[in-house]
Amino acid sequence: MAHGWEGAVLRLMRGKDYAFTVIGTEQVTERYRRVHLSDGGLLAAVPPHPTMWVRLWFAREGKPHQRAFTLVDPDPVAGTFALEFALHDGVASDWARTAAPGDTIEATLQGTGFDQPEPAPARLLLIGDPASLPALNSLLDAFPATPATIWFETPHPTDRVLPVRTDADRHDLRLVERIDDGGHLLKQVRAELPAVLGDPETAYIWAACDTATTRALAAYLRREAGVPRRRVHALGYWRATA
Structure with a gap:
């Protein structure tokens, strides 16, 4: 598949193209699906890191579209x-629903990275949802004792039974129903975060909804909670539509 102008831009930015092959699938819940793939040489060329992601290419009405996805258990x-x-x-969900062993998908690696927080976090404060669950789990794996x-x-x-990789001894999982287009989540974080924040200089807050x-x-964390910008990573993973 030709990748159009987006692909041309990514090539100029030294993006690397790969082809992945489906080797298995799992229906985790009726609304959540896991697809297992062989990496086409990706992980030999680029060692994995927390929240590592790639751009997958899909065709929609004959035109290429790319969507970003986090690698799970590389x-x-x-x-x-x-x-x-x-x-x-x-288009991404449509592909995942029908993916079967032997199917291939084209991908580009460009833009992924992870800045290890220094000093190491005394506590992780993570805010996510099903779209960002793979990245959230990768952070829990990367800081197993935190x-x-x-x-x-x-x-x-x-979504309440999705596999968040928590350990009851170290992790406090708070399930929040999506109400008011995320307003309920914001309200709950504002009410509860001060009690668990500790020293803002040693906390690490990651938000991806x-x-x-x-x-x-992000505005609340930096302006009201007083968390330094370098201790906050906030990235929107999807756009709500009316």
Whole structure:
């Protein structure tokens, strides 16, 4: 598939193209699907890091469209990883619903990275939802001994059983129903975060929800909660539509 002007821009930015092959699938819930893939040489060329992501290419009405997805359990030795899809209407979900062993998908690696917080976090404060669950889990894996409080927004009742990789001894998982287009999540974080924040200089806050909610969270954390910009990572993972 030709990647159009977006692909041309990514090539200019030294993006690297790969082809992944489906080796298995899992239906985690009715609205969440995991696709296992061989990496086409990706992990041998670029060692994995927390929240590592790639751009997958899909065709819609004959035109190329790219969407970003976080690698799940990347294994450089086996050359495999998984991708997880919060299913909704769209070309990526349509592909995931029908993906079968032997299918291939084109991808570009460009833009991924992770800045290790210094000093190491005394506590993780993570705010996410089904779309950002793979990245959230990768952070829990990367800091296995660090206490964490997780606010996890659940747009649908089945999202409450999604596999958040928590340990009861170190992690406090708070499931938050999606109400008022993310307003309920924002209200709950504002009410509860001061009690668990501790020293803002040693906390690490990671927020990845819909773009508008994430923007509001970032403003609150920096302007009202007094968390230094370098201790906050906030990135909108999707855009809510009317």
